[in-house]
Amino acid sequence: MKYDVIIVGAGASGMMAAITAASHHKKVLLLERMDKLGKKILATGNGRCNLSNAYMDENCYRGQRPSFAYPMIEEFGLEDLIQFFESLGMLVTEQNGYYYPASLQATTVVDTLAQKLKHLHVDILTEFEVTKAEKRKSTFYVYGNDKCFQSSNLILATGGCAQPNLGSNGSGYKLAKDFHHKITDTFPSLVGLEAEGKYLKDTSGVRNVSNVSVYANNELIAKEHGEVQFTKYGISGIPIFQISHFAIEALRRKKKVKIYLNLMPQMVTLEETTEVFLKSCNYKTVEEFFQGFLNKKLVYAILLRLKIDPRKPVAQLSRKDLNRILDMIQHFEVEIKGYKGYDMAQVTAGGVSTKEIIQGTLESKLLEGLYVVGELLDVDGTCGGYNLQWAFTSGYIAASQIGRQ
Ligand SMILES: Cc1cc2nc3c(=O)[nH]c(=O)nc-3n(C[C@H](O)[C@H](O)[C@H](O)COP(=O)(O)OP(=O)(O)OC[C@H]3O[C@@H](n4cnc5c(N)ncnc54)[C@H](O)[C@@H]3O)c2cc1C
Secondary structure, three states: OEEEEEEEOOOHHHHHHHHHHHHOOOOEEEEOOOOOOOHHHHHHHHHOOOOEEOOOOHHHEEOOOOOOOHHHHHHOOHHHHHHHHHHOOOOEEEEOOEEEEOOOOHHHHHHHHHHHHHHOOOEEEOOOOOOEEEEEOOEEEEEEOOEEEEEEEEEEOOOOOOOHHHOOOOHHHHHHHHOOOOEOOOEEEOOOEEEOOOOHHHHOOOEEEEEEEEEEOOEEEEEEEEEEEEOOOEEEOHHHHHHHHHHHHHHHOOOOEEEEEEOOOOOOOHHHHHHHHHHHOOOOEHHHHHHOOOOHHHHHHHHHHOOOOOOOEHHHOOHHHHHHHHHHHHOEEEEEEEEOOOOOOOEEEOOEOHHHEOOOOOEEOOOOOEEEOHHHEOOEEOOOOHHHHHHHHHHHHHHHHHHOO
């Protein structure tokens, strides 16, 4: 039997593609290497599945062609995704611009998609890893588990290689390469950054709302704001995830990457306030004085880095040392030496080059009937629902094109 379309990978993009193609009365086979569908979706949004965001623009997506994804998101975006899930009986709720299933349970998303796949009689095989695919004449031959299936169209929806324990083990790159597609440099993104410095053992565990400025060879390359988490290995947290793509890209180009944290971004009158406090609180030690401003561990780390005795009376602090402390509060330097791996990353940056994929249909420019969707492509979104929106959008776009045939 020959299918209209075989879809490799039952993640967000693959399940959306299967539902869309089957809704167009196409005969669909969905192949998944894990024992269950949508395992990664279950881990998203801390188990709540942050599936999209109210704020959407071109800058939310990265890749060698950053403008590749956005026109398609405009075609099938937040409102379409909400309508899609509502048509499947699942309500979507919004919290501060972030969208989740109303149950606030990622399992509802997977269950809802699985119920529709069953209702549409989509053929599904789990624990089926596709190891090879080829096209001869007008037919795709898809191999795995000592079996071979045939189809008129093939959608690669295998994801990248972030968190391989959830299924996406990078095998999609090989499948795409076998069809002569180029893969751009791939690396972990939305991930913590490793730093060097004795202070790290003192600051580990601190969470501090900061302005984050990233410099590569002294040139400002990215800025963010939010709660930075200090860890034993370096820095993490949402603002660090957001800039991680740019920092890691620079590191991979052998650039010197430094991050400067303004640890008190809300305090625009820091110097003036310090002067006022100095008059009324000159009975304190330096450490006690600045603990009124900042987390104790950060104060200790700053004084240690500046080699200023924490127990010194603040009244005896020289003007020069006072200014050095204030400067470090506003420009806390973190020298970035590395980054965490795929096992801790939320997405893979890089992937199948979008230069060889038709924008608007996601069909290969190299081979008719071949489509590449989701994280497997050189498209990665920022934190906040952008990657799932892209996965759903791209699955929908590719399968709609097949549906029109
Ligand atoms: C911990 C974590 C939290 C996240 N939170 C969010 C969030 O809240 N919001 C958000 O937008 N994004 C989030 N993301 C990112 C988002 O989950 C992914 O970008 C998105 O799921 C990618 O969808 P996909 O369909 O392209 O790939 P995947 O979801 O990775 O699915 C690919 C599927 O293909 C299967 N597969 C791979 N190779 C083969 C093969 N050879 N044969 C058969 N099957 C194969 C895999 O087993 C997998 O099931 C998070 C990611 C992680 C890891």
